Amino acid sequence: MQFPRPFLAEGAPNPYNGRMPVLGVLGHTDHGKSTFLEKLTGVNPMHLPEERKRGLTIQLGFAYWTPPGAEQVTFIDVPGHERYLRNMLRGILGMDAAVLMVAADDGIMPGTLEHLRASLFAGFEHGMVLITKTDLVTPERVEEVRQELMEYLSGTLWEKAPVFPFAATKPDNLPEIKQALAQMAQDAGRRDEQPFAHYFIDRVFTIKGEGVVVTGTLRGQPVQVGDALHLFPEGREVRIRKLVQDNQEVERAEIHSRVGLNLSGIKREQVSTGDLLTSTTIKPSKGRHAALLAFPPGHLSEVKADWKRLEKRGPELNIIVGSALLTVSSLLIHPMDDTHALAFVSVNEDMPMMPGRRCIIYETAAITISCGGRLVDAPDYAGLKRRRKLEALTEAAQLIERSLPAGSDLLGDASAAAASAALRLVITHSLKLSERPQLSLLPGQLELDTRQRVAEGLEKDVYIVADGFVAARGKLAAEVEHAKRRLTEILDANPMAGPQELGKVVPVDAAMRLLPEAELARLFTQAGLEFAEGKVGVPGAGGGIPPKWRDTYERIKERFRGDPGRFPTLTVLKQDFPAASRLISELLASGELVHLGAGAVITGEIHEKWVAQIKQFLSRRGQISISEVKDLTRASRKYVIPLMEQLDKKGVTRRDGEVRKPGARFAE
Numbered sequence: 001m002q003f004p005r006p007f008l009a010e011g012a013p014n015p016y017n018g019r020m021p022v023l024g025v026l027g028h029t030d031h032g033k034s035t036f037l038e039k040l041t042g043v044n045p046m047h048l049p050e051e052r053k054r055g056l057t058i059q060l061g062f063a064y065w066t067p068p069g070a071e072q073v074t075f076i077d078v079p080g081h082e083r084y085l086r087n088m089l090r091g092i093l094g095m096d097a098a099v100l101m102v103a104a105d106d107g108i109m110p111g112t113l114e115h116l117r118a119s120l121f122a123g124f125e126h127g128m129v130l131i132t133k134t135d136l137v138t139p140e141r142v143e144e145v146r147q148e149l150m151e152y153l154s155g156t157l158w159e160k161a162p163v164f165p166f167a168a169t170k171p172d173n174l175p176e177i178k179q180a181l182a183q184m185a186q187d188a189g190r191r192d193e194q195p196f197a198h199y200f201i202d203r204v205f206t207i208k209g210e211g212v213v214v215t216g217t218l219r220g221q222p223v224q225v226g227d228a229l230h231l232f233p234e235g236r237e238v239r240i241r242k243l244v245q246d247n248q249e250v251e252r253a254e255i256h257s258r259v260g261l262n263l264s265g266i267k268r269e270q271v272s273t274g275d276l277l278t279s280t281t282i283k284p285s286k287g288r289h290a291a292l293l294a295f296p297p298g299h300l301s302e303v304k305a306d307w308k309r310l311e312k313r314g315p316e317l318n319i320i321v322g323s324a325l326l327t328v329s330s331l332l333i334h335p336m337d338d339t340h341a342l343a344f345v346s347v348n349e350d351m352p353m354m355p356g357r358r359c360i361i362y363e364t365a366a367i368t369i370s371c372g373g374r375l376v377d378a379p380d381y382a383g384l385k386r387r388r389k390l391e392a393l394t395e396a397a398q399l400i401e402r403s404l405p406a407g408s409d410l411l412g413d414a415s416a417a418a419a420s421a422a423l424r425l426v427i428t429h430s431l432k433l434s435e436r437p438q439l440s441l442l443p444g445q446l447e448l449d450t451r452q453r454v455a456e457g458l459e460k461d462v463y464i465v466a467d468g469f470v471a472a473r474g475k476l477a478a479e480v481e482h483a484k485r486r487l488t489e490i491l492d493a494n495p496m497a498g499p500q501e502l503g504k505v506v507p508v509d510a511a512m513r514l515l516p517e518a519e520l521a522r523l524f525t526q527a528g529l530e531f532a533e534g535k536v537g538v539p540g541a542g543g544g545i546p547p548k549w550r551d552t553y554e555r556i557k558e559r560f561r562g563d564p565g566r567f568p569t570l571t572v573l574k575q576d577f578p579a580a581s582r583l584i585s586e587l588l589a590s591g592e593l594v595h596l597g598a599g600a601v602i603t604g605e606i607h608e609k610w611v612a613q614i615k616q617f618l619s620r621r622g623q624i625s626i627s628e629v630k631d632l633t634r635a636s637r638k639y640v641i642p643l644m645e646q647l648d649k650k651g652v653t654r655r656d657g658e659v660r661k662p663g664a665r666f667a668e
């Protein structure tokens with residue numbers, strides 16, 4: 001069982017140096033968790049009569065221990081019995097580090113693995129292992145259990161955790177264990193502190209004559225008697241009537257202390273376990289919540305690299321935030337790499353949305369979609385319009401970027417990878433969501449160095465990032481291929497098409513033109529095309545007669561020298577140049593040859609000359625007759641009649657009885 005180390009931040013400074021965190025014990029039922037805490041603190045953490053009668057922890061229990069020369073440490077005792085797994089889950093995110101316990105006689109049991117799994121999703125950075133009940137077995141058996149444990153713990157934070165044997169009946173090495181515990185408390189620091197007082201309620205009860213009492217661990221800011229707090233999700237304001245710590249009434253509670261609050265302004269039925277008390281109001285947030293999650297290796301591989309909806313899995317799929325445990329109705333996952341995913345978690349109840357807060361998604365029936373991570377205060381992605389989707393995704397990426405400064409314990413040493421994976425996700429999606437699939441604008445507000453980093457981080461053959469634009473290379477290549485195909489088609493149909501026509505027929509996509517000129521030129525040149533001034537062309541093609549036809553063309557032109565009476569008709573031309581019918585039709589299409597009608601054909605050059613002569617004559621004389629045209633051109637009626645009819649049609653001339661006069665379009 002290998003797990004990722006999603007949240008380790010080695011060498012990260014402990015921001016709460018000198019103040020003690022909350023520690024916890026984890027492990028299979030009956031493996032000695034409560035007994036160890038009693039030995040350590042002198043107080044049995046089991047508080048319910050039923051628990052004491054059955055010798056089994058049901059609810060979360062608490063014990064206090066003050067290491068020499070340090071402040072008091074709170075311990076959370078959790079039930080190991082699988083029936084009370086939910087209670088364990090409600091407690092685990094309240095711990096800053098934990099002690100994993102395995103009884104030497106039983107060895108690794110299902111509960112051990114379940115708690116181990118939850119601990120990995122909780123993302124602890126420090127831990128310690130106790131092999132308990134060593135008085136019941138041989139030293140060889142202890143060693144065997146240790147070996148077996150190390151196999152399970154390898155690749156996890158527990159791998160480096162100190163391991164101690166322990167016998168409650170003969171706790172000789174308790175001083176040594178205490179020393180290691182004090183060190184762990186010192187190192188662990190505090191996780192998930194928000195800059196305001198926040199207090200997840202883990203127990204609620206009433207005391208006759210006093211009213212509602214809740215218990216929990218205070219974080220963020222100290223509170224005092226008389227302070228008003230907001231109850232989430234209920235929304236009402238409550239007041240602290242009394243503060244109780246370690247059975248003593250106090251005026252003020254310090255952060256990170258375990259404290260009981262006697263509240264006024266509230267009835268028992270208005271508050272439950274998992275509710276949150278805060279010094280500022282928290283917006284209630286039903287619906288979808290974005291989260292950045294870490295999965296055990298291999299579990300994301302079956303989720304394809306796209307959003308995948310994991311539909312309601314029954315009440316077994318829960319999200320744990322603080323001590324709140326909510327039912328997940330659907331989970332939308334987008335893997336970013338082998339172990340990280342951006343997700344949208346749907347819940348039907350109000351969730352205490354605190355950005356950056358740890359969460360665990362837990363499926364009791366299977367490990368596949370169990371994971372842990374951080375909530376991101378990103379807008380709901382699904383159900384948004386295309387444009388908003390992109391914005392939402394960008395916002396999410398920025399939040400991830402911002403919430404993952406190097407060295408922070410947010411996603412720890414995986415932060416850089418996760419951040420660039422998140423950006424890659426944004427880029428992939430902006431390409432997908434962009435109206436122009438081949439190119440898209442990188443989210444504008446992203447810092448330049450971020451873009452730079454993206455450019456470096458992405459596989460070279462996948463993207464080009466230029467001037468804030470990003471393009472899938474594959475898609476650009478497709479665009480270039482398309483241009484090439486169209487050009488070939490055009491040149492096939494019209495071998496004499498000039499660069500102008502080619503450029504007009506194959507305009508470079510508007511979006512592509514946003515890429516720098518040099519980048520485009522490089523792209524097209526690579527494909528054997530040329531690119532200049534916004535147009536794509538084929539080197540050596542266009543703008544004239546293709547080389548293979550040039551000889552024939554010269555010989556055809558030769559036939560139109562001298563006396564028009566000897567010009568070949570179209571039929572004769574085709575007979576004399578039987579292999580050039582394609583060339584002849586190209587020449588006719590391009591205007592190099594002009595078919596006047598009834599087989600009378602001349603070159604474009606001659607046509608131009610004749611028209612110029614006629615126009616000149618008309619300018620001088622105001623009118624022209626057929627015989628005058630014949631004299632001018634030295635051509636027969638066979639040429640002159642259709643020519644004049646053409647000119648009439650074009651409006652260059654107009655027929656007036658037997659003569660032509662300048663037409664409406666004469667001057668053009």
Ligand SMILES: Nc1nc2c(ncn2[C@@H]2O[C@H](COP(=O)(O)OP(=O)(O)OP(=O)(O)O)[C@@H](O)[C@H]2O)c(=O)[nH]1
Binds near residue numbers: 027078081136167
């Ligand atoms: N011989 C021996 N018995 C122990 C030791 N530790 C605990 N026990 C006994 O084992 C039983 C269970 O111990 P607990 O401390 O209640 O176990 P737990 O892990 O808290 O169990 P849950 O609350 O169900 O998770 C009790 O009867 C303890 O007296 C030990 O080191 N040696």
Ligand SMILES: [Mg+2]
Binds near residue numbers: 033034079080
């Ligand atoms: Mg117990």
